[in-house]
Amino acid sequence: MSADALTKLYVELTTACNLDCVMCVRRTWRDEGYGPMDWALYQRLIEQLRAFPTPPVIHFGGYGEPMTYPRFLEAIELAKSIGARVEMTTNGTLLTPDMAQALIDLDVDKIMVSIDGVSPEVYGDIRVHSDFKKVIGNFVELFRRKVSQRGRGLHKPIVGIAFVAMKRNIADLPRLPQLAHFIGASEIKVSNVVPYYPQLADEILYDRALYSLAYRSSPAIPDMSLPKMNLDDATYPALKEVFDSTVSLSWKQSSLNRYNDYCEFTQQGYAVIRRDGAVAPCLELMRDHTVYLLGRPQHVTHYTLGDVSQQSLRDIWESPEYSDFRRRVREFPYSPCLTCGGCERFEENFQDCNENNVFPVCGRCPWAQGFVQCP
Numbered sequence: 558m559s560a561d562a563l564t565k566l567y568v569e570l571t572t573a574c575n576l577d578c579v580m581c582v583r584r585t586w587r588d589e590g591y592g593p594m595d596w597a598l599y600q601r602l603i604e605q606l607r608a609f610p611t612p613p614v615i616h617f618g619g620y621g622e623p624m625t626y627p628r629f630l631e632a633i634e635l636a637k638s639i640g641a642r643v644e645m646t647t648n649g650t651l652l653t654p655d656m657a658q659a660l661i662d663l664d665v666d667k668i669m670v671s672i673d674g675v676s677p678e679v680y681g682d683i684r685v686h687s688d689f690k691k692v693i694g695n696f697v698e699l700f701r702r703k704v705s706q707r708g709r710g711l712h713k714p715i716v717g718i719a720f721v722a723m724k725r726n727i728a729d730l731p732r733l734p735q736l737a738h739f740i741g742a743s744e745i746k747v748s749n750v751v752p753y754y755p756q757l758a759d760e761i762l763y764d765r766a767l768y769s770l771a772y773r774s775s776p777a778i779p780d781m782s783l784p785k786m787n788l789d790d791a792t793y794p795a796l797k798e799v800f801d802s803t804v805s806l807s808w809k810q811s812s813l814n815r816y817n818d819y820c821e822f823t824q825q826g827y828a829v830i831r832r833d834g835a836v837a838p839c840l841e842l843m844r845d846h847t848v849y850l851l852g853r854p855q856h857v858t859h860y861t862l863g864d865v866s867q868q869s870l871r872d873i874w875e876s877p878e879y880s881d882f883r884r885r886v887r888e889f890p891y892s893p894c895l896t897c898g899g900c901e902r903f904e905e906n907f908q909d910c911n912e913n914n915v916f917p918v919c920g921r922c923p924w925a926q927g928f929v930q931c932p
């Protein structure tokens with residue numbers, strides 16, 4: 558596969574959702590309609606994927622619940638018909654026993670379920686209109702069916718848990734492994750919350766981490782390489798002090814700053830299809846929105862590179878503009894706005910203090926500095 562291959566496509570089947578989670582960007586939308594992708598547009602998209610040497614992974618995700626899509630199972634079937642690996646992120650509320658069976662039968666590869674609390678109270682406070690016990694029951698049933706039909710072991714659909722960490726739910730983190738065992742999940746992916754409205758800024762768990770030298774790299778900062786050791790009462794106070802001191806940290810060979818200035822979307826060859834067919838390079842640039850960090854609003858203006866209802870995805874992906882954009886973001890020449898916030902340019906993504914940079918500038922992106930990660 559070429560170094561610049563399209564490897565994964567996030568497809569936003571719908572912007573509709575049956576929940577109203579506290580951290581969802583949809584809460585801040587004004588003019589955006591809520592609804593499904595046109596079926597003919599989806600068919601056209603899948604047909605276009607045949608032009609790629611290898612079909613990308615299709616991940617049903619974006620901002621909406623994919624299982625509310627009226628032709629959801631047909632959409633999976635069509636994606637599978639071109640040989641694509643199929644994944645999704647879901648809130649899990651609509652995973653009925655019949656749906657679970659259909660996903661097994663369709664050989665869906667992976668399901669990430671969003672669970673942000675390990676008690677009905679914490680979960681219910683975040684996932685508004687959901688029912689913790691029902692969601693857990695849905696995944697236990699999927700697990701039971703996989704075991705009874707395919708035996709013990711890691712069988713498709715592989716299940717993972719996506720957890721958005723905030724002050725209100727971080728105490729539940731240690732109970733996630735037990736929950737993962739209970740529902741047969743083999744992966745837990747924790748992200749930080751993106752504060753899309755001012756009150757959410759009080760929920761973030763990385764205000765100090767934004768500046769922490771432990772995560773930085775500079776010739777002026779010594780690097781401390783730690784071995785594997787206990788994390789217990791004997792080591793914790795010393796390690797915490799080291800973490801807050803003036804060294805950058807590595808754990809064995811793995812530096813905590815290894816993924817600074819690293820955009821997974823451009824480095825790994827991902828793209829996003831909005832439900833109206835627009836092609837965005839990442840989830841962050843799909844739509845206009847505001848993020849409240851460092852006590853200030855940042856108005857992020859969307860950036861799209863074409864529309865699959867007008868052009869083929871391969872032409873869009875290989876266009877000079879999109880290729881140049883990916884190359885630029887991989888080089889990451891941007892000013893460190895996320896940890897600076899020192900001038901008015903911080904408040905938009907049009908320009909930074911590297912005068913050569915053109916819209917959109919990515920120096921303020923929390924994804925590229927490892928604070929936010931996608932399922």
Ligand code: SF4
Pocket residue numbers: 574575576577578580581582583620621622647648
């Ligand atoms: S389930 Fe996802 S799309 Fe729906 S409200 Fe929650 S975060 Fe938003």
Ligand code: SF4
Pocket residue numbers: 892893894895897898899900901902903908909910911920
């Ligand atoms: S443009 Fe430069 S000065 Fe302004 S916030 Fe970004 S890094 Fe700081």
Ligand code: SF4
Pocket residue numbers: 820821822823838839840841842886918919922923924925
């Ligand atoms: S750095 Fe952030 S805003 Fe820029 S392309 Fe990557 S994810 Fe998108």
